Amino acid sequence: MASTHVNNYLDLDEENDELSFLQESLEQINQLSQRGTRILAHFDQRLVRLESLVQPIRQSSQSLGTLQQNVNDTIDALKNMMKYFDCVREEEPVINQGPQENDLLPYLRSINNLQLANDFVAQVNMRSADRLTKQIRKLLEKGLEHLNDLFRKWLQQYSTPIDPTQYDSPLDIPRPPPATLRLLEMLVTYLSTSETETGTRIDYGATLYDIRSTYVIKSMEPLIAATDNVRTQASATMYQKGTSPVILMTSGLIKLAQAEKDFIETIMPGTIAEEVFLKTVKPVVARYLKSIEGLLQVAKRSIQTEKFMLFDVFETLKHYQSELDRALNLTPAEKKTLANLMASISTPIMTSFAEYMEEARQMTKLGMPQDGTISEFSSSVLNHMKRLLDHQETVESMMVTLGDGHWGSASVNTVRKTFSGEAILKHYFQDLLRLLVGSLESKTKGSKRQEVTIVFLMNNFHYIYKTISQSRLREILGEHDLQNYEGLDWKYQEQYCRIWAGCVAYLVDDPTGPGGLKHKLVGADKMTIKDKFKHFNGTLEDVIRAQQSCTIPDPELRQMLLDRVRQLLIPAYVSFMEKYQHTEFAKNSGKYVRYSQDSLDRILQSVFK
Template identity: 25%
Template sequence: MDEIAELKYDIDKKLEKESNNLALLKDCLNRSGTNTQSMLGILNSFESRLKHMESTIVPVYNETENLRRRQENIEKTMHTLDTVLSYYHAAKDLEATVKEGPGACDLETYLSYMEKVLNAQKYFQNYNAGSKEQAEINHIFVDGTQALQHEFKSLLNRHGHSVPPVVIVDMLTAEEDLPPVGTDTDLALEHLPEKVVSDLTKISQWLVEQAQSHQHLKSYGQSRAAMLNKSLQGLKEHLRSASSTSSQLSFISQNSPALGGKFRGSKDAPSRRSMMRLVNNFTKKASSALNKSSFEPGHRRQGSAANDSIREEVADVETDLYINELSALLRLMQSEMQLMKGIVPQKHERAVFDTIIQQALDSVVNEGEMIAGTARKNVQRHEYSAVLSIFPIVRHLRSIKPEFDLILEGCQAPTRAKLASLLSTLDSTGAKALEEFTGSIRHDPDKASNMPRDGTVHELTNHTIIFLTQLLDYAETAGAMLLMHGEQATPSASITADGCRMKVADYMTRVLSALGLNLSNKAETYNDPGLRPIFMLNNFNYILKALKTTGLLELLLLWNREVATYYNEQVLEQKRIYSQSWSKVLHYILEMDKPMSAQRTAQMDGSVKLKDKERQNIKDKFTGFNKELEEIHRIQKAYAIPDPELRQQLILENKEFLLPRYRMFHDKYSTLNFTKNRQKYVKYDADAVTRMLDKFFDASA
């Protein structure tokens, strides 16, 4: 019971608590409703006030906005009116200033004036075309454009200078290959001051973009073309004068414009050193012509070749000058291309560049064609060594032609073809000269009057070896000439270095073959049969030694592995033929058993009396031997063997060939009592014969 009462008590407590909570909640709801009604009243009052304010403010706002727009329109109208009025007054305000040109003020200010003139011109063109004002402003615009063009040309003429020769020489004598001009600040040429380049760029841009004018580009091309050509001519004249006398070099270098700051990258001392290297190269070649002989020591030639030698050396100097001129042209063209960037619009660069280089390129190409023409004349005069002057030119031009092709890319086709045409002309001239040289060797006249009396090396042999030796330095160049302009022309793309050397080896083999045949025909003009093999021996020996010492043999072996063997065999064959000249001498000492056998003479002493016939036979043998020995000595001491080694070798072989036989003959008969006047018949013992043989091939003995 107690538990039920206690449970009931708890339930009553909870019910009472919940009743209190419910009463509290109802009270809160009543207060919230009251507050809501108050807030609604306030909001309704605020809304009514806002409506009243809006009805009051909106008309004021609209009126203010209308006034603002009217003010803005008035200001725009005034500005437009001022602008239009300025267009009408532009002719009067700017005419004098525009006509004076940029020289009366700075360039920036003048260009701003021209902008005003341009704007006025556009206005009248759009809104008042054909009016008096338009005509006036057009006239002023033309005057301003002409003034800018004149200023552009004036800047070029006032500040443009040719490149001093000493600066060009510095570029050409650099020990390493030059990078493209502009990438190396030490070698980049400053043709114009930076301020002038900047002004030229601004003027050019305005004329092209605003005035749609390109007349100034023509002026630029003509001005720079004159400077480029003047630079080349100055270099050529300077090197010519320096090669003739280096005494003026110091004065020229000290007074060079390069020292005045017009050009960067060249100080006084290095410039003079560079020039001295180039000048010494020329002066050494020119002066060596006075001392150089085209024959090696001991080789005689008919007539003096001093004039020919001097002509060849002068041709060498001209060749070096032309090679340097080609290199200078390339470097100056690269420099001009670098200079024109910015000044000339990109789409006009190639046309202007074509104009700039045309005169200088024509000059260099024409000079090259003159060199080719001179070479052809030398061929007609059979001066083939002088023709070799074009080979270094061809080699150099072929090596730098890719750079020329790169910088000429985009120029007109005739301009791009000029160097290729020159190279083809030089190639064909060289190939024709080489083939005609072979023909001249083959058909060289075999007249007795043209033959050396002493059987020495023929002038033709010497000239041929010298020509081939000089040609060896340009083997690949000559090979390319022969391949491209031979009977079966080979495309340049198919030509290789090995193929060129093989072709030259074939050519030299043909030349030597023609030379050998011609020498054989020439030898037949000698009446003395003993002189013929001496002549052939001298020539074959000279050829063989020259092939070995000059490096020609190594090249010839590419084509024919038996070249050295052939000439060695020819030397031995000519020695064998020469030995036959001793037949008359040997005739008297070889028949040992006549008139008496060796066995019989060994049993006799000086007191034994010989028969008259035996005595006479012995006398005839000694007399005949003495006569023939003296005769062959008289003849052959006049023979010339310029090679000391060959001369001593042939004398030794003569001794080995004659002395043993004569010693046997002398020992056999000299002790017999065959005459009372022994000295008359036994004139020479073995030692005397030896001394006589030592005097062979020596006209002074």
């Protein structure tokens, strides 16, 4: 127990010693902390004083940095400026040498450098740079002129005249290759800056339309000359539809203009392209309109011979009117001129209907041809009608405007209230044919040449019927009119065959004569047979003689008539000849029996050659 107390006492003493030690240590730590605090406070005071000393230095350093950057920037700017000031010296050799066609980029690079220098000098606005500005602009102007020369050269290289009629469409017309087109477009881009860059405008548009307008004119010259030749030379043959040089001239001009417009728009900006294109085609448009106007003036002086050419010209202009406007960008004045030309063409055509009717009335006074061939009047009327049908739509529209029956000839003029173009045209044809038929029949009255008269009427009415039946006239006139002319054709063919039938009348036996009896021929019978052969021979010779003075121009009609005459004459003659040639009707029967079957056939065939 006592030992336990002793131990507790010792433990307490140890703890007291340890507590004293800790207190002493804390005291020392406290002293050290106070000393540290005093030191830190002193450092803080020194740092504040140091900061007050360093702040001006730092501010000075920042100002120096800014000044250094400004100096560097100024040096860079001066270097850049010197580059522009040296531009003339560096680029002058390149500009003086001129562009190389196979390597254009170095030259364009020099032009770019000069343009940049020009822009820079203009911005800095230094009085001391005035001399430099003049040098740059002068050199730049020289460079752009070289580009314009190259532009001209390339244009001329690809502006060889062509024949536009040899190409089916504008896309087929030759143009520079794509690479050249791009180079031309690039040149235009540079040349378009000439006025703003140099103060002097290089008119590259004039360069283009000078060259290309010459190209267009020379390409069209043969077609225009062909039209002018029609104006100055009398037509040796009847005009054939579709042969007017105006047709080729118009279609060729449209194709050429469309190709030219596409070419110019490819290398030039829109507004400038339109202006340049108008100037390019203006000369050829003027030549085109003048050529047609001259042709019209000549045609008016001989309208009846030239009207069908005018029909072609009018229909060509009408057909291409809108295309001409689109392809050529016609000005209001040019549109008016074209419209006036069309009106000037339509007026004489419309009056030609009445004028031809009057001409037909005058042709009724023509005499009958000596050989009974087709009358000039017949061929004129039928050809006139057929050729009008080549322009049926135009003719009908004009006749509706003219009015039904207003042909101007009192002998056939009947004003009707008809509004169908086809009906009016039919009436016009019927009036012409009525005038023709009356004239043909009146010419034969009182004629002493019966054979020629019949051949004349047969030829003409067969020609009328055949022409109508084998052409579009049949559709216009109708089957009723056609049957009337067929009847007249057949009527005069029958009359013609009756001329030959007069020969056959002598080959018919009298039933009470020798042909019907079985006894030996007596004197009266012999005389009858002699007379029949004699009259047959004489009549045949007269008919052949009369026929030889006539002409049947239609080979089909001749063959048809030959077949009918042979069928009419040869069987009757052969039958009569075979019956009596071996009888004793005459001591010299060869005097009366002049023809064999073959010889008679040959004679007939020779007559109808």
